Amino acid sequence: MQYDSSQRIPMSAQVTPLLGLSSGAGVMPFFQPRLLTPATGIQRNPQPRTTTSSSPTHQRQPNPLFRSIPEGIISRVEFDQYLMGYFGVQDVHTGTQTEQEEALTRHGGSTTSIPNWQSWDPGASSADYSHIIRAIEDVAETFGTIPTIRTVVFFKISYKPNATGMGVAEPGVGASFGAGRLTIYEAFSRSRAFPNARSDASGTYPAVGVVLAPATGETPGAPRPYQSREYSLRENIVHELGHGIAEDALRADPDVFTKFHRAVGWVGGQLFDIGQPAVANAILTDTLPPSQYQIQANDWNNPQWIEQPMSYYAVDDGPGEDFAEAISAFVYAPSILQQRTPNRHQFILDNIGLWTTRMRSLPQPLQRGDFPLNEEIGRMA
Numbered sequence: 001m002q003y004d005s006s007q008r009i010p011m012s013a014q015v016t017p018l019l020g021l022s023s024g025a026g027v028m029p030f031f032q033p034r035l036l037t038p039a040t041g042i043q044r045n046p047q048p049r050t051t052t053s054s055s056p057t058h059q060r061q062p063n064p065l066f067r068s069i070p071e072g073i074i075s076r077v078e079f080d081q082y083l084m085g086y087f088g089v090q091d092v093h094t095g096t097q098t099e100q101e102e103a104l105t106r107h108g109g110s111t112t113s114i115p116n117w118q119s120w121d122p123g124a125s126s127a128d129y130s131h132i133i134r135a136i137e138d139v140a141e142t143f144g145t146i147p148t149i150r151t152v153v154f155f156k157i158s159y160k161p162n163a164t165g166m167g168v169a170e171p172g173v174g175a176s177f178g179a180g181r182l183t184i185y186e187a188f189s190r191s192r193a194f195p196n197a198r199s200d201a202s203g204t205y206p207a208v209g210v211v212l213a214p215a216t217g218e219t220p221g222a223p224r225p226y227q228s229r230e231y232s233l234r235e236n237i238v239h240e241l242g243h244g245i246a247e248d249a250l251r252a253d254p255d256v257f258t259k260f261h262r263a264v265g266w267v268g269g270q271l272f273d274i275g276q277p278a279v280a281n282a283i284l285t286d287t288l289p290p291s292q293y294q295i296q297a298n299d300w301n302n303p304q305w306i307e308q309p310m311s312y313y314a315v316d317d318g319p320g321e322d323f324a325e326a327i328s329a330f331v332y333a334p335s336i337l338q339q340r341t342p343n344r345h346q347f348i349l350d351n352i353g354l355w356t357t358r359m360r361s362l363p364q365p366l367q368r369g370d371f372p373l374n375e376e377i378g379r380m381a
């Protein structure tokens, strides 16, 4: 959310990809098969702490060559060190009232004030710190790189300014990303899920237990199964990292969003079913596609669409959110992404090699060893 493509970023902290992804030859060298044993140097259990660092401000510097991915409850100090040591984050902090008010203030305008402001972060120690790290690691595992993240900041609630200079709460916003800054709000673990299949006129879908309350336009399409708080949290974070990838992609290819819009059916801020030949032809000839093929937020999941969006949000909030949702689905539900919207899936496949040239490589390519290959299916139960 709140992605602003006009904000350009200095090209610091660029790292050459470890795996040589710029060939663009249609092969996917960064999609290594998942090994059943942990990769050398990757330990999933906490290692004994050492105090060999000479730095007076960091008792334990992350090992620059190998990273041990934390699980369970970790301290905020460990979280900050991991993000700065491995992800290149320069600043992790809990936001202040002044900071949030100033961020809301329009340039040159009077200061926006937020009544009853409260501070929030996950605490001195929390398993949520591990979950956030894991979400970023999931992106690393999928793409071989992560987006450029300069700052991570915690606030309790998102606000937007109203006309009288007061902050109005947006309690439904879980996180946002803009100009290298990942902002995490208390609502970041709110439930979410993608549909569990391609929507089909027969209405027959894989069995699910608990489903989320249907979103607007969800029926009669494929249902969204309940998934755990942890998986919802991770998907929310990876959605935001999708905005981060968008920023890096824009630096690698200034035309990336023009290409994305044309590839998936966005014309003038409206989405059309690119699976319809008449829509594809209209886009090729720069004419307006037939209106009967316009996909609206209130029928986003209708089986009639050939090219099916991944969520209400992806349609209702425009192509920037559509892109972030597609990235999140590529990480956590790639087969469903491919089945529902092959054009989005293929667009990422065709372009990620270029985007990663402006993304950040990690010290050691990660191969997860101790999770079943059908994790994506298993977690939906």
Ligand SMILES: [Zn+2]
Pocket (backbone or CB within 6 Å): 001, 002, 239, 240, 243, 321, 324
């Ligand atoms: Zn977003």
